[in-house]
Amino acid sequence: MAFKQIPRRYLELAQKWLEGTATPEEKQEFDDWYRDSQDEELSVPDSRGSSEDEYRSRLLDAIGKEIGKGAAPKIYRLSWPGIAAASVLAGLLALGGWFLFSKESPDSGTEAVAVSTDVLPGTDKATLTLGDGTTIELDSTSSGALSKGAGYVIRKTGGELIYEELKGKEVRVTYNTIRIPRGGQFRLTLPDGSKVWLNSESSLRYPTVFNEKDRVVELKGEGYFEVAKNISEGRSRPFKINVNNSELVEVLGTSFNIMAYANERGIKTTLLEGSVKVDKIGTGISRVLKPGQQSVYTANAGFQIRSDINAYDAISWKDGIISYRDADVPAIMRYLERWYDVKVVYEGEVPKRSFTGGFSRNLPLSQALKVLELNNIHFRFADRQITVLP
Secondary structure, three states, X not given: OOOEEOOHHHHHHHHHHHHOOOOHHHHHHHHHHHHXXXXXXXXXXXXXXXXXXXXXXXXHHXXXXXXXXXXXXXXXXXXXXXXXXXXXXXXXXXXXXXEEEEOOOOXXXXXXXXXXXXXXXXXXXXXXXXXXXXXXXXXXXXXXXXXXXXXXXXXXXOOEEEEEEOOOOOOOOOEEEEEEOOOEEEEEEOOOOOEEEEOOOEEEEEEOOOOOOOEEEEEEEEEEEEOOOOEEOOEEOOEEEEEOOOEEEEEOOOEEEEEEOOOOOOEEEEEEEOOEEEEEOOOOEEEEEOOOOEEEEEOOOEEEEEOOOOHHHHHHHHHXXXXXXXXXXXXXXXXXXXXXOOEEEEOOOOOOOEEEEEEEOOOOHHHHHHHHHOOOOOEEEEOOEEEEOO
């Protein structure tokens, strides 16, 4: 798929917006160009910052701050490319600041929801439980070595936990569990070098050192995995994820996301690179996924393999974006519940609407609700409870 390069002039305007030096006229010029380019496929060069993800996050933060000064967020109508255009989602769409639209026209005259005591977005926080039952609150623990065992050492660096295998040392395998509360997230590097991003209200149980046969971990909630290829005694060691004691996902070296919250509709495994096999435990039923596919398992329908997805939507959370496609109001509100650690209730009939779009996970709750409010979804908010009105 070919993409048109963004003209240098508009990259410079985006950079000035990011740095806070863009004039109102320059912002308007960028807005006008962006809206006129919606039918074209555009690419963002990776020279803008150390990574496209970093560039996108910085732009969203900067534009979110502009919105937070009191101006109503703009509603941008977007064309969503497929998995091959993930780089566009990682850069260009972020330039729009906030993007969300429904199948009905937004109400630009609606006043934003009043949030008397705002709720800040989630942060890096987690609890680590060691094999002997000792617990460590990672968000209040300084970076450095946390624990050392037989054959391994655990280090913390910012919002990441790193396990290092000590070669030549006597090995005694124990199991650790990392738990992410509502309003939290954390990253983890396992002893084999595999990386895991854990979302809010999730947990992962894993050995401190993997055995020679395979690598097995247990997931609840949601996690994005980048599995390292691993060879032992000349053979590849498969990486297996036991999901809620219900599914077994087996891989060798690949990137994928698993969402398995108890209050969501089934278990979703989305593959970005490589291949994975998804087994329904106890049934003998399995499916093999190709990149860009998603398996959805529900008790009523069994396995469904979807290819009509944008795989980046499933992993955008790890890059600081709340992203959704054709999502109904309850689905969006469940996301807000987990990330902002609030409760959602419905007064009367649940609005029957669907939305496609997203916004930065770094925004306070009032700004996130403002986007929905502008699309005719109304709320009351008090005591960390969102009441969705009919």
